[in-house]
Every structure is written in structure tokens, then in C-alpha cells.
Amino acid sequence: MAIFDPKQKVIAGYQKSIDDKKNSIKKYYDEIGRMYYGQYKDMNLDVTKDINTRCDAVSTLYDEIDDLNIKILHEKGLKLCPKCRTENALTYAFCFKCGSRFDDPDAVIDEAAISGAPVAAPAAPAVPEPIEETVAEEETPAPEVAPATEDAPAEEEA
Ligand SMILES: [Zn+2]
Structure with a gap:
């Protein structure tokens, strides 16, 4: 049986938050792709602003993922x-x-x-809400396969 120490739980929380953010990034990429294609099909469309806001959101998410990875390292004493x-x-x-x-x-x-040392509180999953714009599509993308966890936390054997 797995023994969960509080640290593992905190790390799991961070990891979950990272996975959520990665999913949001995928969604934004999906939207950006569809917008770009929409513009390709109709030259009169100008979706530059819509695409840029999503790119900004993706950048923010990547920054937040970096921060979470650093917090995970901290929990591991690194x-x-x-x-x-x-x-x-x-x-x-x-x-x-x-x-x-x-x-x-x-x-x-x-x-x-x-x-x-006080343990840093797990960051609230601050996923920015997908920006609703005029180009919103009716179909929602099917949930994709969860990204493989690169390093699953090794379970400690007592
Ligand atoms: Zn160095």
C-alpha cells in the first residue's frame, strides 16, 4: 500500500495544477489553429487580436507551470x-x-x-478562463489523452 506523506500530497496537487494548465494550453492552441484557418479561408477576417490574446494566455500558463515546477522541486529540497x-x-x-x-x-x-520551514501552500489552480470572442466555435474539442507523466512519484516502501 502507498504511504502518502504530506509532501507527496502537496506535490501531487502541484502536478494536478500543471496538468490542468497543460490542458488549457492545448485548448488555446486548438482555438488559435482554428482562428488562423478561418482567416486563411476568409481574408476579410482579422483574428490577429484574438490570436494574440490567446498567445498571451499561453505564455502566462507556461510561466505558471514553471513556477509550479520550481515549487515541486522545493518540496523535494531542490x-x-x-x-x-x-x-x-x-x-x-x-x-x-x-x-x-x-x-x-x-x-x-x-x-x-x-x-x-513553513510549507508553501499549494497554489490555487488559477487557470484563466478561455476568452470568449466572436469567433467561438460551436463544437467543443474532444478531451484529449492526458499527457504522460514524465516522472511519476516513486512510491515509498516502508
Ligand atoms: Zn548552474
Whole structure:
């Protein structure tokens, strides 16, 4: 049987949020594609603005996914080097790979802070609502296959 420690639960929450955001991104891409095609078929249509708002939304979602991935790393006691993206322990002041300095408060070895560190609350799934525009199609895209989880959390055996 699987033993769930609170950390695993928090990570699962983040992962779920990431999956939701990935699905939203797919939906936006779908809409962008249909809009672009609509413009291709009818040169009088100008959907540039509609496409741009969706591109903005996608960018925001990618940023939020990055943030969530960083939070997941934090739960695992890791952080990414801002320069080379190598995973380092939270307590490292310098990247062990490229030597870049970490400018964050975690980069100080402080036993008290480590043991009593407040766990970051899971981010509310802030999925921006799909923008309703005049070009909205009647058909809703069929739900797609959920993206394969790259690294399923290993279950700890007691
Ligand atoms: Zn580095």
C-alpha cells in the first residue's frame, strides 16, 4: 500500500495544477489553429487580436507551470540554478555545476529554518478562463489523452 506523506500530497496537487494548465494550453492552441484557418479561408477576417490574446494566455500558463515546477522541486529540497538549470540542494549557496551564486534566502545553511520551514501552500489552480470572442466555435474539442507523466512519484516502501 502507498504511504502518502504530506509532501507527496502537496506535490501531487502541484502536478494536478500543471496538468490542468497543460490542458488549457492545448485548448488555446486548438482555438488559435482554428482562428488562423478561418482567416486563411476568409481574408476579410482579422483574428490577429484574438490570436494574440490567446498567445498571451499561453505564455502566462507556461510561466505558471514553471513556477509550479520550481515549487515541486522545493518540496523535494531542490532548486534550479538560474543559469544552467541544474538541480541543486536548497541549501547550496552556489551551483555545484557552474558555480553561479544563488541569490535566495535558502542559500544559507540554517538548521532551524530547515526543520521549521513553513510549507508553501499549494497554489490555487488559477487557470484563466478561455476568452470568449466572436469567433467561438460551436463544437467543443474532444478531451484529449492526458499527457504522460514524465516522472511519476516513486512510491515509498516502508
Ligand atoms: Zn548552474
